């Protein structure tokens with residue numbers, strides 16, 4: 001059954017869905033590998049297959065940026081398939097079973113980003129350090145999550161940033177962040193390290209490994225799908241801008257709803273994704289087509305990343321002034337924009 005007939009949605013709900021016709025249409029674009037493919041044949045494609053099967057048919061040394069967002073070590077259902085929580089050592093063995101085989105696809109100057117929550121992070125660290133140079137561990141704030149009665153609310157995730165060698169791309173100027181200046185200091189009457197604009201006072205800052213400016217996709221964002229663990233486009237934009245150049249190839253073997261491919265396309269990179277579930281592959285293809293019409297990335301504008309809800313043109317959200325001055329609007333923003341409960345935790 002198509003997604004559209006499954007659920008009733010509010011009129012302002014922008015979630016990307018698929019009709020039966022669209023499913024058939026987008027499925028015809030998907031690849032399945034049963035023989036060796038060249039890099040050109042895989043350019044800007046989505047492979048609908050188990051990674052464990054596809055991996056043998058991938059070429060060598062063709063990827064500039066590998067983004068890995070595998071199932072975390074949690075019991076979680078992805079459409080027709082459920083990933084089951086394992087012991088730490090079993091999860092390490094599972095990671096290694098595909099990770100080692102994937103190394104062949106990387107160019108010598110490639111970068112690798114690996115996502116996990118706090119439970120999976122130990123395993124990722126232990127596997128990554130055996131094969132790669134670990135450069136940093138980014139921690140990002142998932143501002144939503146279930147409150148816990150007997151524990152700290154789980155509100156953060158990790159992304160391990162690794163490279164093959166000491167030669168790698170890192171475009172720091174492309175990932176600077178525009179922050180509101182709290183205490184505008186002037187020297188001889190002129191702003192020191194910040195700009196006065198009619199939209200407010202801002203400073204461009206160097207990006208750190210703590211990311212607190214991300215919003216998990218929700219129903220009124222045009223990037224939203226029903227994928228249970230979809231990453232924000234803004235998160236991918238940071239990674240892709242920092243660690244690749246235009247026309248480079250971004251590869252994501254756990255593509256999900258297609259976020260990495262979509263953002264790669266919007267930022268004029270090439271992409272390749274693998275995903276087990278046909279539904280998610282088709283959602284990825286639909287989002288890729290939508291990117292032809294709208295290449296904007298929420299939270300990234302005018303070549304910089306904006307702190308959450310500070311960009312003056314941000315739609316459907318309180319303006320910065322409202323947010324600061326009107327506690328009601330702040331509460332609305334903090335409590336009202338949540339996913340349904342079943343989508344909160346990875």
Ligand SMILES: C[S@@+](CC[C@H](N)C(=O)[O-])C[C@H]1O[C@@H](n2cnc3c(N)ncnc32)[C@H](O)[C@@H]1O
Nearest residue numbers: 050051069078230231254255256257259275276
């Ligand atoms: C954490 S999600 C990725 C979410 C994605 N980053 C996004 O923004 O939508 C992991 C994905 O890996 C897929 N997956 C799990 N095992 C797989 C396998 N063996 N081969 C290919 N895909 C797999 C799941 O169906 C799921 O969509």
